[in-house]
Amino acid sequence: MYYRRFPLTFCVLIFFFTLPLISNAQWVLKGKIIDERYGDPLPGASISLLKTKGKGTISGANGSFKIILPQYINDSLEVNFVGYKHKKVALPRETKDTLVISIVPDAVILTEYVVSSKREDPAYDIIREALKRKKYNNLEKLATFEYESYSRIESYLNSSDSSSLQNMRVFKEMRKKAMELNVMKDSLGHSLIPIVAAETFSSFYQRNSPQAIREDVVGKNIKGIGLEDVDGYGELLTGKLNNYNFYKNYIRILSKDFSSPLGDGCILNYKFKLKADSDLVEGVWCYRIDIKPHNLAAVAFTGTIWLSLDDYALVKAVLKTNKHTTINFIENLSIEQNLVKVNESWMPVRTFSKAEAVDPQHYLPRLHVSYLTLNSNFAVNKPHDDTFYEQSITDSIIPEIELQRRKFLVNTNKNNSTPVAVFTQIEAMRNLNAVKQNVKLATVIGTLHYTTGQFDIGPITRMVMWNNVEGVRPGFAMRTNQFFHNNWQFAGSVAYGVKDEQFKYFGEVVYRTKNKDNSTWGANFQYDILPLNLVGENNSEWVNGNAFMRELYSTTTRWGKIAERSPFYQQQYKLWYDLDLSQSFHHKISFINTNLEEANLYSSNLGNSLTYTELLLETGFLKTKKKIRMKNNRQINVGGMQFPRVTVWLAAGIKGLFKGQYNYQKVYTNITQKNVNVLGLGHSFFQVNAGYVFSKVPFPLLRTHQGNESLLLYNRGFNQMKYAEFVSDHYVALNWNHSFDSPICDRIPVMAQLSRYLGCRTSAYAGVVFGGLRAENQELLNQWQATNPMGLKALAFNKPYVEIGGSLDNIFKFLSVGYFERLSYNLAGESTGGIKLAAKVTL
Numbered sequence: 001m002y003y004r005r006f007p008l009t010f011c012v013l014i015f016f017f018t019l020p021l022i023s024n025a026q027w028v029l030k031g032k033i034i035d036e037r038y039g040d041p042l043p044g045a046s047i048s049l050l051k052t053k054g055k056g057t058i059s060g061a062n063g064s065f066k067i068i069l070p071q072y073i074n075d076s077l078e079v080n081f082v083g084y085k086h087k088k089v090a091l092p093r094e095t096k097d098t099l100v101i102s103i104v105p106d107a108v109i110l111t112e113y114v115v116s117s118k119r120e121d122p123a124y125d126i127i128r129e130a131l132k133r134k135k136y137n138n139l140e141k142l143a144t145f146e147y148e149s150y151s152r153i154e155s156y157l158n159s160s161d162s163s164s165l166q167n168m169r170v171f172k173e174m175r176k177k178a179m180e181l182n183v184m185k186d187s188l189g190h191s192l193i194p195i196v197a198a199e200t201f202s203s204f205y206q207r208n209s210p211q212a213i214r215e216d217v218v219g220k221n222i223k224g225i226g227l228e229d230v231d232g233y234g235e236l237l238t239g240k241l242n243n244y245n246f247y248k249n250y251i252r253i254l255s256k257d258f259s260s261p262l263g264d265g266c267i268l269n270y271k272f273k274l275k276a277d278s279d280l281v282e283g284v285w286c287y288r289i290d291i292k293p294h295n296l297a298a299v300a301f302t303g304t305i306w307l308s309l310d311d312y313a314l315v316k317a318v319l320k321t322n323k324h325t326t327i328n329f330i331e332n333l334s335i336e337q338n339l340v341k342v343n344e345s346w347m348p349v350r351t352f353s354k355a356e357a358v359d360p361q362h363y364l365p366r367l368h369v370s371y372l373t374l375n376s377n378f379a380v381n382k383p384h385d386d387t388f389y390e391q392s393i394t395d396s397i398i399p400e401i402e403l404q405r406r407k408f409l410v411n412t413n414k415n416n417s418t419p420v421a422v423f424t425q426i427e428a429m430r431n432l433n434a435v436k437q438n439v440k441l442a443t444v445i446g447t448l449h450y451t452t453g454q455f456d457i458g459p460i461t462r463m464v465m466w467n468n469v470e471g472v473r474p475g476f477a478m479r480t481n482q483f484f485h486n487n488w489q490f491a492g493s494v495a496y497g498v499k500d501e502q503f504k505y506f507g508e509v510v511y512r513t514k515n516k517d518n519s520t521w522g523a524n525f526q527y528d529i530l531p532l533n534l535v536g537e538n539n540s541e542w543v544n545g546n547a548f549m550r551e552l553y554s555t556t557t558r559w560g561k562i563a564e565r566s567p568f569y570q571q572q573y574k575l576w577y578d579l580d581l582s583q584s585f586h587h588k589i590s591f592i593n594t595n596l597e598e599a600n601l602y603s604s605n606l607g608n609s610l611t612y613t614e615l616l617l618e619t620g621f622l623k624t625k626k627k628i629r630m631k632n633n634r635q636i637n638v639g640g641m642q643f644p645r646v647t648v649w650l651a652a653g654i655k656g657l658f659k660g661q662y663n664y665q666k667v668y669t670n671i672t673q674k675n676v677n678v679l680g681l682g683h684s685f686f687q688v689n690a691g692y693v694f695s696k697v698p699f700p701l702l703r704t705h706q707g708n709e710s711l712l713l714y715n716r717g718f719n720q721m722k723y724a725e726f727v728s729d730h731y732v733a734l735n736w737n738h739s740f741d742s743p744i745c746d747r748i749p750v751m752a753q754l755s756r757y758l759g760c761r762t763s764a765y766a767g768v769v770f771g772g773l774r775a776e777n778q779e780l781l782n783q784w785q786a787t788n789p790m791g792l793k794a795l796a797f798n799k800p801y802v803e804i805g806g807s808l809d810n811i812f813k814f815l816s817v818g819y820f821e822r823l824s825y826n827l828a829g830e831s832t833g834g835i836k837l838a839a840k841v842t843l
Contacts, residue, residue, distance in 0.1 A: 028090070030066045033059045033079060036102035044122025044274070045081040045103075048309065050088065056309045058122065058277040058286065064098075079103055097407050097789035123272035123289045127262075130312040130606055135263060138314035139345045144384070146205040147347065148377045150410050151242060154422070156192035158366040170434035171365065177432060181425045192368065193429065197225035197422045199453070201406050203396070204375075205384065212389035216396035219403050223426040226439045242351050242373040244335060246314055256327055257677045262314060269293060269300055278309070281316050282338065285309045291337065295776055297323040305574055313346045326761075328810065331356045342378045344357050349375050371384040374410065392583050448551060454484035459688040460556040460713045462493065467562040469599055470527060471499025477506075497529070502569070504528040519579035526572045529599060531557055531565035532704050532724045556779040557723065563801035566790045568700065569597040586620040593658045596700055598788060607782055612653050613660030620647045644673035653697070664695035668703070682740040685715055693729040696776040698784060699792060703728045705769055705801075706707060713818050715805070718767045720803045720834055726773030727781065727792050739763045739809065765805040765820065771795035801825055
């Protein structure tokens, strides 16, 4: 039996005899980095091996370091430290002594000044080195890159939230249905009611010089309460909305510009602390650095970033907001991003962000939203011609086997894909009667129309109106929707003025094509009474404005004392055709015949009249504009907020055609941009209007500048100017409004108290008009006003109209109160200042 035990005994002997050899196969090199001139230790220096990848470290607080090395290694050390010359040192043979390496400054040493007795954290030198190298690590240095992308969005209502509306019928029914469906639960066991679930597969392409983007949506699965009306959400909810480039100075999230931890000014915005010098992240050795903003209320992140030892590139980021961050209605916003190296640049391979939407008054339940993006199959510097990028987002068809391959790769990880049951659960929630009713109510509030079958009734703001010319004005308006026809739309309205005993009416027919250029044909006719500031192109400030605010301004202007606003009875016939020649350019041509009759308020007869026939050309430009198509082929513009929107009109009057009285030519333009980041101090809205009328024409064909005599605040007009006060045939006008996102209120003692109790922010405003009226048009204005004085007057171009103002915003999260002061052309006996109010919801 001895021979059977021999192999085991032999193995044990071999193990014990080779144990010393095994233990000696590695050894620890200890060292210290010092300044050659003064002998001071240098913490944060980078020590790496020239030939052996992945071996390296940084010096500690006293300049010391250690590296575990193989016994028989033939290599050299390289030492790098910001502000010093890099140094190469041959590796010594195994030694127990400390290796001292001295390095010399890289530049002329300046006179030293002691600023602080506390030494800067080593993380700052690492960040500075990362900033130096970010132009090499940034994916935007590549000529082109492309990849396959998968995105998943989910949102849930918290059924246990103690909101005031939880006892409403709709929430009771949703909670009951959630229990029947066995929906997901949070960590406390509370049901999470699914509201939206969307999965999108796409192919993403980007060219960097000049920048152009294309994304082909190849597969989608979308369910959501209230999303039935839009056919293009799959194009909107794609992965590019969740890919953040932290090498940029600012990261835009929910219309807020967050300071980037790797932006050019990051050291001014953040505190950095080195937590580890050799963390292994997905096979890459990294520095782990904790960050937090200097000002906790700033729009910035708190969290951790990992930078590679080799090239100081961002490998991973785990970031979040804190409870003091200046952002409304959003809590627990977080982003986690992982990057991989592709051809010397780093690409985001996984991005997961989440947030909670909350109502501080606890009327609404808490909404949980998560957004996952996975990118794969990267390719770089693969050129495409210019025509390839003409459409920035498209629905594309790929072979079914290819789509199944992508789905399989996602589904291999059960945490990646949305459970199929969630889509069924959302469909069940949508079919609840109480949910359907509340979706209808929200649609009425958001669109000002009530949908019933094939028709939308509205705008509801025009159902009943009152002014001192028409008296009470009941009315009715409606339009067809996509259930009537996808391409054809009909609209009409009728109203009656009890005081002026006049019927007003409107009719329109529109044909929208579903082709590449999104062309539209249309015709309408109208008879109505309008104040002068709504006649012709006088309301061009609103051409690029929000449709809801445009309708609100139009309605409020036609209420009340419109007799003081130079009202006209307008009869108009209009034909038009518009199209998009590219993703950024929009063109429209209109043929218009208009008759204006001045409402003579001092007799039963009408006053002066004017008939003109006009050919109007319109061109609009917005860089990187994207569109999604609704089911009735209406377009929704998205994107391009970081660029100005420019619209130019060319108008020509044709005398003798359909009783037109004047030949004339005029040109005018509108340039608008909102949400402009100004040096990290907040965001600005600005608008420039300019125009020139080349001919002798009556004042209704000139420019009447937009005043605002209502109590409501508008940033597209002049809040201390009367509705019909100044008229010009050449002009340049500017409206500017700046919102301070940083908590300026906290710097002023009185404001700090208001900010504490009201949560207010501040805004500044300025409005300027340079305008004038040539003698020939001044003569026509005087003749017109001889029979019916309206108080219209001209500006002197060398004396502009100026008003300034400021407001406290975000009072109780929605209210703005502003004060505005008129600085020129003051009216005798009238106040130059006034208070305006606005209700607006901003993050």
